[in-house]
Amino acid sequence: MSKTQPIRSTTQLNQFKQYYQEIIPEKRNYALIILGLNTALRISDILQLRVSDVWDWQKQSFKRHLEVMESKTGKQTSIYINKEVRQALLQCLLNQRAADEFIFASYKYKNMPLSRYQAYRIVKQAAVYAGMPEHISCHSLRKTFGYHAWKQSVPPAMLMDIYNHSSYQITRRYLGIDQDDKDQVFEKIRL
Numbered sequence: 001m002s003k004t005q006p007i008r009s010t011t012q013l014n015q016f017k018q019y020y021q022e023i024i025p026e027k028r029n030y031a032l033i034i035l036g037l038n039t040a041l042r043i044s045d046i047l048q049l050r051v052s053d054v055w056d057w058q059k060q061s062f063k064r065h066l067e068v069m070e071s072k073t074g075k076q077t078s079i080y081i082n083k084e085v086r087q088a089l090l091q092c093l094l095n096q097r098a099a100d101e102f103i104f105a106s107y108k109y110k111n112m113p114l115s116r117y118q119a120y121r122i123v124k125q126a127a128v129y130a131g132m133p134e135h136i137s138c139h140s141l142r143k144t145f146g147y148h149a150w151k152q153s154v155p156p157a158m159l160m161d162i163y164n165h166s167s168y169q170i171t172r173r174y175l176g177i178d179q180d181d182k183d184q185v186f187e188k189i190r191l
Contacts, residue, residue, distance in 0.1 A: 005135040006147035006176045007127075013037075013144065015130035020122075023129060029122045031092035032104050032114075036123075036141030039079045040162055043120075043138035044071050047113040052099035054081060054089055062086050073164050143174050150175050 007013045017037070020030035036046055045068050056063050066079045081089075092103065102113040114122075119138050127136035146159050160171045 003135060004137045004139045004143065006140055006143035006174075007130075007132065007136065008147060008176070008178075008180075012130045012132055013148075016126045016132070019126035019129045024125075027088075027091045027094075028104060029126075031088040032119065032122060033126060033141065034088035035085055035103075036138065037144055038082055038085045039066065040142050040145040041068060041079070042070070042072060042142060043116060047102070047104055047116065047119060049103045050099065051093060051101050051103060054103065055093065055099070057099060062089070070164065075164050077164065143176055146171070146174050147176055150177075151181075 007016055017033060020026045020033060032046065035041070036043065048071070054063055054066060062081055064081065066081055068077050068079065070077055089103070104114045106112045106114050106118070116138070123136065123138050123141065127133065146163065149159060150156065156168060156171055159175070160168060163171060163174065165171045
């Protein structure tokens with residue numbers, strides 16, 4: 001049974017993001033990946049986002065926060081829309097005409113979001129390009145956020161809150177901490 005993993009290598013992460021930006025330019029797919037990596041949202045919540053969730057029509061600018069009722073937990077969460085997400089969405093939304101349009105609309109079915117399977121194919125194609133053909137899925141975007149936040153010293157309690165996890169053990173599994181990560185700690189700490 002394969003277990004979804006975060007993207008640990010920054011080199012592979014950069015190649016993964018680069019795929020739909022430079023190799024096969026596709027603004028919608030690039031924005032999907034950037035939003036997933038930077039918000040820690042589940043793919044089911046990302047695919048339901050509409051233009052009005054991120055764009056303030058009165059101010060003609062991006063909203064400061066993305067307010068989402070998580071479909072799995074039923075909990076409300078507020079996520080800061082960072083610069084990377086704004087830039088990716090700006091390119092993606094240039095052709096959007098209405099507030100109620102799905103950000104990640106299907107090209108095949110009118111007025112429908114991408115399917116979860118199509119989102120998986122988008123992620124998988126970029127993963128293969130970056131040399132990660134196994135154990136990468138849509139959920140890897142969410143896990144990658146936590147892994148890199150943890151590597152940048154974000155406290156596990158904060159990640160637990162961001163993920164809306166009920167226990168530290170769940171968050172710890174998400175982080176995908178492996179032996180190499182432990183070895184780096186032992187190598188760095190010199191008392």
